[in-house]
Every structure is written in structure tokens, then in C-alpha cells.
Amino acid sequence: MATEAHAAEGATGYIIHHLTPLQVGEGFWTLHLDTLFFSAVLGGLFIWFFKMAADKATSGVPGLVQNFAELMIEFVDNQVKDSFHGHSKLIGPLALTIFCWVFLWNFMDLFPVDILPLIGSMMGIEYLRVVPSTDLNATFAMSISVFFLILFYSIKIKGPWGFAKELMFQPFGPWLLPFNLLLKLVEEIAKPISLALRLFGNLYAGELIFILIALLPWYIQPALSFPWAIFHILIITLQAFIFMVLTIVYLSMAHEDH
Amino acid sequence: MSINATLIGQMITFALLVWFTMKYIWPPLFDSLEERKKKIADGLAAAERGQEEILLAEKRAKGVLKEAKEQSTEIVTLAQKRANEIVEESKDNAKKEGERLIVAAKAQIEQEIQQAKEGLRQEVADLALSAAEQILGAEIDQAKHQDIISKVSKQLG
Numbered sequence: 001m002a003t004e005a006h007a008a009e010g011a012t013g014y015i016i017h018h019l020t021p022l023q024v025g026e027g028f029w030t031l032h033l034d035t036l037f038f039s040a041v042l043g044g045l046f047i048w049f050f051k052m053a054a055d056k057a058t059s060g061v062p063g064l065v066q067n068f069a070e071l072m073i074e075f076v077d078n079q080v081k082d083s084f085h086g087h088s089k090l091i092g093p094l095a096l097t098i099f100c101w102v103f104l105w106n107f108m109d110l111f112p113v114d115i116l117p118l119i120g121s122m123m124g125i126e127y128l129r130v131v132p133s134t135d136l137n138a139t140f141a142m143s144i145s146v147f148f149l150i151l152f153y154s155i156k157i158k159g160p161w162g163f164a165k166e167l168m169f170q171p172f173g174p175w176l177l178p179f180n181l182l183l184k185l186v187e188e189i190a191k192p193i194s195l196a197l198r199l200f201g202n203l204y205a206g207e208l209i210f211i212l213i214a215l216l217p218w219y220i221q222p223a224l225s226f227p228w229a230i231f232h233i234l235i236i237t238l239q240a241f242i243f244m245v246l247t248i249v250y251l252s253m254a255h256e257d258h
Numbered sequence: 259m260s261i262n263a264t265l266i267g268q269m270i271t272f273a274l275l276v277w278f279t280m281k282y283i284w285p286p287l288f289d290s291l292e293e294r295k296k297k298i299a300d301g302l303a304a305a306e307r308g309q310e311e312i313l314l315a316e317k318r319a320k321g322v323l324k325e326a327k328e329q330s331t332e333i334v335t336l337a338q339k340r341a342n343e344i345v346e347e348s349k350d351n352a353k354k355e356g357e358r359l360i361v362a363a364k365a366q367i368e369q370e371i372q373q374a375k376e377g378l379r380q381e382v383a384d385l386a387l388s389a390a391e392q393i394l395g396a397e398i399d400q401a402k403h404q405d406i407i408s409k410v411s412k413q414l415g
Contacts (some may be wrong), residue, residue: 030262039268043275050279054286059293066287073287092288093280101275132268137261141268 011215018113018211021135022120022127032135039132042104046097072096079245084252086157091251094149098142099244105133106203106236110229113210133203133239136196143195146247150191153254191250195243202239206232383411 021032053069062070076096084091108131120128132138154163167184168177206228213225387407 025263028262030260030264031267032262032264035264036267036271040271043271047275047278047283050283050287054283057286057290059290059297062290062294066290069287070291073284073291077288090276090280093284094276096284097272097276097279101272135264137264138268140261141265142272144265145269145272 014215015208015211017127018117019129019134019208020127021129022125032129032137034127034129035132035135035138038108038130039101039105039138042108042132043101046100046104050096050100072100076244080248083245083248084255086252086255088251088255090149091248094251095244095248098146098247099240102133102142102199102243103236103240105131105138106239108132109134109203109206109210109232109236113207113214131203131207133199134207136200139196139200140192142243143192143199146195146250147188147192150188150250150254153251157255191246195246199239199243202235206235379411379414382414383407386410386414 022034023030023032025031049065050069050072053066056063057066073092073096076099077092080092080095111130116130117128120126129135154166158166167188168174168181170180170184172180209228210225213221213228216224
């Protein structure tokens with residue numbers, strides 16, 4: 001009994017250990033160093049790759065790097081053209097950054113769950129949570145930035161009064177003003193929350209399942225983690241794609257003047 | 259799991275990434291894409307234009323050939339006509355020349371006949387004169403009877 005309880009506690013401990021970020025500070029001023037570090041490194045990777053392609057960009061025959069970068073650009077640009085009917089210098093680069101960055105965050109999920117924390121512990125780092133998208137701070141940081149952009153463009157395109165009118169008088173006309181306002185506020189606030197929680201939830205759950213698989217005997221693990229990893233390749237791409245497309249859609253809604 | 263200052267850090271990183279992408283990554287790559295699209299479109303258009311030009315040139319060449327053939331036929335016809343004319347003209351000339359020659363010959367013959375007549379008349383007059391001389395002897399003075407002699411010789415002519 002005692003050993004069993006201990007084992008259960010060991011498993012729980014293992015899970016908790018894996019899901020605890022490396023942090024410094026107290027209260028609100030806590031910083032998750034692992035999230036900051038990995039997302040910055042991945043952002044740097046993204047920037048480095050695309051800058052390399054951009055520096056050598058030629059309208060002649062493209063190289064391998066440029067080819068891939070152009071593929072991504074065209075892919076993102078097509079998405080933007082499909083749903084966004086205004087002119088904006090920001091939205092293309094924004095969508096590209098979101099897609100690539102989120103994809104790279106999510107990609108960290110495919111590293112074996114123990115390998116980076118093990119390397120970390122060798123270097124004296126006790127806790128290490130390597131997937132930035134399993135940190136609500138990372139997903140919310142992105143979705144709140146998008147939310148600010150939505151507000152900014154709504155006010156810029158429709159004017160403060162136009163935006164206020166849209167909040168008050170739609171969808172049911174001026175006689176139901178409070179109701180309209182409530183509905184619209186919920187709708188607007190739901191955008192960043194759903195964006196952030198969708199990404200977080202998917203990746204957190206995915207990571208948790210990897211951790212649970214890692215708790216099983218080693219000879220069962222491949223049979224489970226291999227299909228799950230393959231399935232996860234789909235999920236991480238899909239989640240990055242969804243985040244990007246919804247951002248474009250929300251921003252195009254902000255640009256639409258009724 | 260709590261929201262904390264990491265959020266702010268992440269937002270700053272995100273803003274920097276977006277700014278950098280917007281400034282240094284998107285424009286050159288996007289421009290090169292657009293430029294390549296334009297190049298390809300231009301190339302295709304040029305190829306099409308070239309094809310059209312070839313067709314036009316072929317048509318033009320056919321036209322020129324046809325015109326040349328027509329012209330040569332015309333020239334040959336003209337030349338034949340001209341040749342016929344020349345032949346006709348020379349025939350006419352020859353005919354006229356022949357007639358002229360005949361007329362000249364006739365005139366000459368006439369003249370010669372006259373001369374012969376003149377000669378004969380003279381001879382007959384001489385003969386008559388000598389005969390009369392012989393008949394009359396020296397009685398007849400040539401100078402005296404000149405008038406009579408010429409009268410006689412005129413009657414002979």
C-alpha cells in the first residue's frame with residue numbers, strides 16, 4: 001500500500017514537475033523564464049531563416065531557402081487575400097509571424113518530453129517547460145496583442161463614434177441598446193479569449209498525453225507515442241493555421257465599415 | 259498557470275517580431291515574388307506576340323509572292339502584245355517600202371522609155387535628115403531648114 005501510494009505520488013509528481021515552469025519573481029511580477037527563452041529563440045530562428053531568404057531574394061531562379069520562404073509568403077498571402085479585402089501593410093507580415101511563431105512553439109511539443117528537461121537538469125535547471133504554447137501567458141500575449149489591433153483598426157477605420165455606434169446599435173437597433181452593448185462586448189472579448197484558450201488547450205492536452213505516455217513501460221511507449229506524434233504534426237500545424245486565419249478574419253471584420 | 263508578467267514579455271517579443279517581419283522580411287520577398295510573376299507574364303506575352311508576328315509575316319510573304327506572280331504575268335502579256343505590234347508595224351513598213359520601190363522603179367522605167375523615145379526620135383530625125391540630104395544633095399541648108407526638121411521630128415514623137 002505504501003509503495004503504491006508512493007508510486008502514484010511519483011507519477012503525479014512527474015506530471016506536475018513537467019508542467020511547472022521555470023520561474024522567478026513573486027505574484028504578478030513572476031516571469032516564466034523557459035517560456036520567454038524558448039519563444040525568443042524560436043522567434044529568432046524564424047527571423048533568421050526568413051531574413052536569410054529576404055537578403056538573397058531575387059526575381060530570378062530562387063534558391064532552396066528562398067523557395068521555401070516564398071512558399072510560406074504565398075500561402076499566407078492567399079489566406080489574407082481570401083478573407084481580407086482592404087489594404088494593409090501590417091496584416092500579411094502579422095499573419096506570417098503568427099503562423100510561423102505558433103508553429104515553432106507547437107513544434108517543441110514533438111521533442112521527447114524528457115530530453116530537454118534532462119539537459120536542463122544537468123545544467124542545474126530544476127524545472128523546464130519547453131512548449132511555450134502550453135503557457136497561458138504566451139497564448140494570451142499573442143491574442144491580446146491581436147485584440148489591441150482589432151480595437152485600433154476598428155477605431156481607426158470606423159472612427160470612435162462609428163465604432164461606438166456599432167457596439168450600441170447592432171444587431172437589434174437602438175431600442176435594445178443595453179442588450180446590444182452587452183452582446184457586442186461579449187463578442188469582442190470572446191475573440192482573444194477563444195484564440196488563446198484554443199491554442200493553449202490543444203497543446204496543453206497534447207503535452208499532457210505525451211507525459212502520460214512517458215509514464216508507461218518503455219516497451220509500450222513507442223506504440224502510443226508514435227501515432228500520437230504523427231497526429232500531433234497535424235494538430236500543431238492546424239492550430240497555427242487557425243490562429244492565423246482567425247486573426248485575419250477578426251482584423252478584416254474590424255476593417256469593414258457598415 | 260497564472261497570468262503574470264510573462265505576458266508582457268511575450269507581448270514585447272511578439273511586437274518586435276511583427277515589426278521586424280513587416281520591415282525587413284515581407285517586403286523584399288513579396289516584391290521578388292511579384293517581380294517574378296511579372297517577368298513570367300511578360301515572357302509569355304512576348305512569346306505569344308512572336309507567334310502572332312510569325313503568322314503575320316507568313317501572310318505578308320504570301321501576299322507579296324502572289325503580287326509578284328501577277329505582276330510577272332502582266333509583264334509577259336504586255337511584252338507579247340508589244341512584240342505582236344512590232345511585227346505588225348514592220349510588216350506595214352515593209353509593205354509601204356515595197357510599194358515605194360515599185361513606184362520608183364515604174365517612174366524610172368517611164369523615164370527610160372521617154373529617154374529611149376527621145377533617142378529614137380533623134381535617130382529617126384537624123385536618119386530622115388540624112389536621107390533627105392542624100393536625096394536633095396547639098397541643096398538643103400541645115401540652118402535654113404531647121405524649122406521644118408524639128409516640125410517633122412515632133413510629128414514623129
